[in-house]
Amino acid sequence: MDRFFIYLTVFISFFLLQRESGLANNNVENKNSFTYYYELAKQFTHRNNDSTIFYSYRALSFNPKDNNHDEELDLYFLIIHSLIQKGEYAKAIEVSNTAQQLINTYSLKNKKAKLQMWIGNLYKQMGFTSKALEYLFKASQASPSKKTEKEILYYTALVYYNLNEIEKCRNYAKQCLTANSRNKNSKININTYILLSNTYNNFDSINLYLDKAYNTVLSDSNMQYTKAIILNNQALLYDMVGKTALRDKKYQEAINIAKRNNFISYLPVLYNNYAYALMEEKKFDSAIIILDTSLSIAKRNKNLDIQASLYDTYSDLFKEMGNYQKSLDYLRKSIRKREAFKNQQQVQTSLFLSVVFETQKKEKELLIQEAKLNRYKTSVLIGIVIILLLIGVIFYFRQKVSMDKIKLENLEKEKSLEIADALIKGQDEERKRLAMDLHDGLGARLGALKLKVDTVLYDNPNYYDLTSAIDGIARNVRELSHRMLPSRLAEVGLVHSLKNLIRSVNASADMTIEFETNLEHKLDDKYQVHLYYLIYELINNAIKHSEGNILTIQLFIDKESLTLSAEDDGVGFDVSEKGEGHGLNNIKQRVDYLGGRLIIESEKGHGSVFMIEIPVV
Numbered sequence: 001m002d003r004f005f006i007y008l009t010v011f012i013s014f015f016l017l018q019r020e021s022g023l024a025n026n027n028v029e030n031k032n033s034f035t036y037y038y039e040l041a042k043q044f045t046h047r048n049n050d051s052t053i054f055y056s057y058r059a060l061s062f063n064p065k066d067n068n069h070d071e072e073l074d075l076y077f078l079i080i081h082s083l084i085q086k087g088e089y090a091k092a093i094e095v096s097n098t099a100q101q102l103i104n105t106y107s108l109k110n111k112k113a114k115l116q117m118w119i120g121n122l123y124k125q126m127g128f129t130s131k132a133l134e135y136l137f138k139a140s141q142a143s144p145s146k147k148t149e150k151e152i153l154y155y156t157a158l159v160y161y162n163l164n165e166i167e168k169c170r171n172y173a174k175q176c177l178t179a180n181s182r183n184k185n186s187k188i189n190i191n192t193y194i195l196l197s198n199t200y201n202n203f204d205s206i207n208l209y210l211d212k213a214y215n216t217v218l219s220d221s222n223m224q225y226t227k228a229i230i231l232n233n234q235a236l237l238y239d240m241v242g243k244t245a246l247r248d249k250k251y252q253e254a255i256n257i258a259k260r261n262n263f264i265s266y267l268p269v270l271y272n273n274y275a276y277a278l279m280e281e282k283k284f285d286s287a288i289i290i291l292d293t294s295l296s297i298a299k300r301n302k303n304l305d306i307q308a309s310l311y312d313t314y315s316d317l318f319k320e321m322g323n324y325q326k327s328l329d330y331l332r333k334s335i336r337k338r339e340a341f342k343n344q345q346q347v348q349t350s351l352f353l354s355v356v357f358e359t360q361k362k363e364k365e366l367l368i369q370e371a372k373l374n375r376y377k378t379s380v381l382i383g384i385v386i387i388l389l390l391i392g393v394i395f396y397f398r399q400k401v402s403m404d405k406i407k408l409e410n411l412e413k414e415k416s417l418e419i420a421d422a423l424i425k426g427q428d429e430e431r432k433r434l435a436m437d438l439h440d441g442l443g444a445r446l447g448a449l450k451l452k453v454d455t456v457l458y459d460n461p462n463y464y465d466l467t468s469a470i471d472g473i474a475r476n477v478r479e480l481s482h483r484m485l486p487s488r489l490a491e492v493g494l495v496h497s498l499k500n501l502i503r504s505v506n507a508s509a510d511m512t513i514e515f516e517t518n519l520e521h522k523l524d525d526k527y528q529v530h531l532y533y534l535i536y537e538l539i540n541n542a543i544k545h546s547e548g549n550i551l552t553i554q555l556f557i558d559k560e561s562l563t564l565s566a567e568d569d570g571v572g573f574d575v576s577e578k579g580e581g582h583g584l585n586n587i588k589q590r591v592d593y594l595g596g597r598l599i600i601e602s603e604k605g606h607g608s609v610f611m612i613e614i615p616v617v
Helices: 002-026 034-043 049-060 069-086 089-106 109-126 129-140 146-162 166-178 186-198 203-217 224-240 244-260 267-280 284-301 304-320 324-378 383-456 463-484 494-508 525-545 584-593
Strands: 512-517 550-557 561-568 597-602 608-615
Touching: 034 049, 034 069, 049 069, 069 089, 069 109, 089 109, 089 324, 109 129, 109 146, 129 146, 146 166, 146 186, 166 186, 166 525, 186 203, 186 224, 203 224, 224 244, 224 267, 244 267, 267 284, 267 304, 284 304, 304 324, 324 383, 494 512, 494 525, 525 550, 525 561, 525 584, 525 608, 584 597, 584 608
Parallel strands: 512 550
Antiparallel strands: 550 561, 561 608, 597 608
């Protein structure tokens, strides 16, 4: 296997040298020039980030043709893009500062919007979405070119997608597609179609936008990297609907494109997805070969994130094969790699924030120096000029204080809105985390415990009782995990997920739950997720506090509103009491978040009724 990778490395090196040699032969007289290395840097985009950065800096060591500083800036943007892909965010912000100095030196105002767009994209990659939107909104106001305008709209849509604000994401994505329709920027259009396909849950919508992306990419031979991404997404879509032959065809085509073009950063992702497809068909030997190849590439690229994902795939593979010990070993490897990746990201975040702080510090020092120089100059002016200057300074600082006060008030208002949103999202994220901890942590440990019992206590007379008890605990853990985190909610819809939840509760709790609804179609993601957790809270509240036998839940929808009611035959409670013992705060917060109205009718000894009305927008 080591000899194979040596041969593969030699072949790739020879191939790259041949490409560079071929380009050099076509530009012999211009080999040591800005244009030569500029074109070479662009050819390595998506293939090898290190080579892209190297040749970009080689180009920058020469003067651009006709002092074309626009092309010089484009190289800096190319470097920023490659550094973002490598995860070297601190270096990316340093290059952004250099580009800003170039813009200031040569008054390249036409490039200001694009730089702000890239800085916004950089903050998006770091997870600072508020800062990312701030820069993207600045970019949209800085008179961008038509092409840059489309890019800004696309990255803004991408930020809202990361925030799970799907409607805003779709709105900006569709604006991107319609902006200057005469300027057909294939790359942006294709990426926007891919993004839109990710915002839907039904086959027809996803397939529609992926087909549009694929048909657009066919007209541009330089879009091979994006074509591989589209083929991968189509393969995942066909796998979802059980079209295995089409799925395998798409995977093979995507892998061939990635191998042919040496897209070594994306090839492990394709191999990993294809390995899962082979696992479904019980082709375990083939899956292992694919995973081994993918892991070797990921290790050479030092990509800890994909390595962690591959180890997780190995764990699932050996679990399917019945080799639980190996499955557990690879699961532990995955956890260790994931922790190493998190540490790596934390280091990058610290470096990034350090560079940002140093940049702001230098800017403040420059402002202070400029202020001192201005004060020195004003000292030689005549008295009347000094008086006018003092008046101007006083007026300036009054205005500044006034503006700072307004800004602070606006920030406080925004913070209040963010806190209200964060309360709901925080509860959901914590519930998801607990569900994953139950499933991945406690579930894995129960599996390991059963393996030990199988090994040590097989001949013990109480063996079957013990293993049955472990299986029962594991089953309860899975049921609890699935109740807290309905993994297929977006796919199967709210009603099906609620019926699964109620079936699970009826099988394990003392209370019987009856459910009625006239809901026949899927709701928007916002309503599906929050209604599921709202009903989950109502059920949990009734089981914990009502001491009743039957809980009746009714969910009805008309053109204007959703009506939800939950009635139990328990002991009831005093509605006037404001304590948290009945779990009412979580229910009230979620109803308020949805803009709904909650009415509670209860009397001690006579059960409780929760009536909720939510407007449908």
